[in-house]
Amino acid sequence: MAPASGTGSGDDDPAATTDGSGDGRSRPFQRHTSRVIDRFGDLWAFALVPLFVALIEFEKVQRALDSPTRGFAINFEFLVPTPLVTLWRLADPPAPPAATTQAPRREPYDSPAFGDAPGEPAPTDGRTAPAGSAGSSETDVTVETPVETVEVPLEAIGLETMTWIGLALAAYAVISGLLMAGYVGGIDRRLRGEPIAIASCVVTYAPRFVLYNLVVFGAFLLVVPVFALAPGLFLLAIPVIVIVGYVFYPVPFLFVVDDAPFLEAFRQAVRLTTADGPVLSFALWHIAAGVVASVALSISVSAGGAGFLLALLVSAPFGLLLTAATVSFFQTHLEGDGPEMAGGPSSGDTETPVTDGYGRATD
Numbered sequence: 001m002a003p004a005s006g007t008g009s010g011d012d013d014p015a016a017t018t019d020g021s022g023d024g025r026s027r028p029f030q031r032h033t034s035r036v037i038d039r040f041g042d043l044w045a046f047a048l049v050p051l052f053v054a055l056i057e058f059e060k061v062q063r064a065l066d067s068p069t070r071g072f073a074i075n076f077e078f079l080v081p082t083p084l085v086t087l088w089r090l091a092d093p094p095a096p097p098a099a100t101t102q103a104p105r106r107e108p109y110d111s112p113a114f115g116d117a118p119g120e121p122a123p124t125d126g127r128t129a130p131a132g133s134a135g136s137s138e139t140d141v142t143v144e145t146p147v148e149t150v151e152v153p154l155e156a157i158g159l160e161t162m163t164w165i166g167l168a169l170a171a172y173a174v175i176s177g178l179l180m181a182g183y184v185g186g187i188d189r190r191l192r193g194e195p196i197a198i199a200s201c202v203v204t205y206a207p208r209f210v211l212y213n214l215v216v217f218g219a220f221l222l223v224v225p226v227f228a229l230a231p232g233l234f235l236l237a238i239p240v241i242v243i244v245g246y247v248f249y250p251v252p253f254l255f256v257v258d259d260a261p262f263l264e265a266f267r268q269a270v271r272l273t274t275a276d277g278p279v280l281s282f283a284l285w286h287i288a289a290g291v292v293a294s295v296a297l298s299i300s301v302s303a304g305g306a307g308f309l310l311a312l313l314v315s316a317p318f319g320l321l322l323t324a325a326t327v328s329f330f331q332t333h334l335e336g337d338g339p340e341m342a343g344g345p346s347s348g349d350t351e352t353p354v355t356d357g358y359g360r361a362t363d
Contacts, residue, residue: 028278029285032325032332042190043324044317049183051316054087063093064301064308075298079290080249080283081326083180083209085319087312090290091298162221169217177210178202180252187324188256191331201256208255208262246283247273250330257330272333282329286322293318 036043055061067073073094079085185201227234250272254265272279293315300311 028282028329028333029289029325032282032328033321035328036191036321036324039191039324040317040321043187043320046183046187046190046324047316047320049179050084050086050319051312053084053179054312054315057088060088060093061308063096064311065305066096067094067302067304067308072302073298074302075294077290077294078287079294079322080245081253081286081322082249083184083252083323084176085315085322087297087301087315087319089319090294090315091301091311093301093308162224165224166221169221170214173213173217174210177213178206181205181209181256184252184256184323184327187320188327188331191324191328204259205255208265209252211262212252212255246280249273249283250279253326253330257327258334278329278333282326286326289322 071094073092075091077090079089082089181204182198182202185205186196186198189196189201223237248266248269250269251265254260254268255262258265258268260268273283297311297315300307300314
């Protein structure tokens with residue numbers, strides 16, 4: 001049994017560095033967020049990444065700045081752990097005034113944005129759109145790029161449109177894969193007390209992140225025609241989307257924390273999420289934190305320029321906290337009941353030497 005928790009830091013306290021029995025096992029999210037807060041002085045520069053990614057989505061920034069004239073939006077985002085959490089993963093600015101009788105809106109199966117996990121739904125809000133006229137489109141597919149959000153009615157999607165969407169998502173997969181490799185890899189190394197070495201992280205992990213993104217976006221392209229032909233199937237698919245999103249959420253973190261090969265990361269993710277309580281507990285607390293944050297941030301974004309600036313400055317360190325806490329959790333969890341960080345046994349650990357029949361120590 002692990003010793004009782006002491007007053008030391010997360011790196012030195014044996015009880016605070018295991019996922020064994022007791023409070024450490026039942027409250028992994030709280031323990032690792034606390035550890036990251038204690039280490040935030042070493043990590044704060046990484047908050048510039050979610051800040052920058054949020055700012056380059058120019059269309060959403062413009063909508064946020066114009067939000068006082070466009071109404072009010074409240075988001076309830078159920079966010080499983082994901083490599084890169086930005087403001088727009090938690091809040092969606094009020095939509096622009098509709099040019100037709102049908103107001104554009106985000107659908108739960110919008111295209112993935114930076115850091116999305118497989119099957120992860122997009123932010124949803126409490127806005128109600130005017131009823132469309134007879135024969136008008138009821139659902140749109142939203143394709144998000146770093147500079148613009150493009151909405152395409154489902155019935156208008158053809159081969160040419162799907163080709164264009166596929167090329168856009170492929171380019172997006174490469175860019176976001178490079179970014180996430182440096183971001184998650186740098187956080188992992190900093191938590192281990194090693195030099196960040198961003199270039200090395202990109203070279204080592206980017207191919208797996210890019211391939212991971214291509215798989216996620218490819219799955220999106222496969223389901224769009226199905227929902228175009230039978231939109232009602234989406235309601236039946238919601239439980240599957242939720243389960244897939246949970247089961248595979250560890251995958252991108254395993255690329256870095258365990259240096260797992262691509263296919264092995266998926267197999268290991270299934271083993272972790274179907275057999276161990278702390279992995280589920282961490283995900284549920286992460287989702288709860290995302291819901292609370294999405295409500296507060298969406299209200300702030302709807303308040304106009306000052307509210308948008310406040311939401312931007314709060315969401316960047318909050319997104320870093322969530323990602324770093326997930327990295328910290330898997331660092332510990334994959335090492336079992338040993339010390340959290342590599343480098344030998346803790347001060348409270350003792351080892352009984354093995355002796356031969358003459359009392360001499362053996363290897």
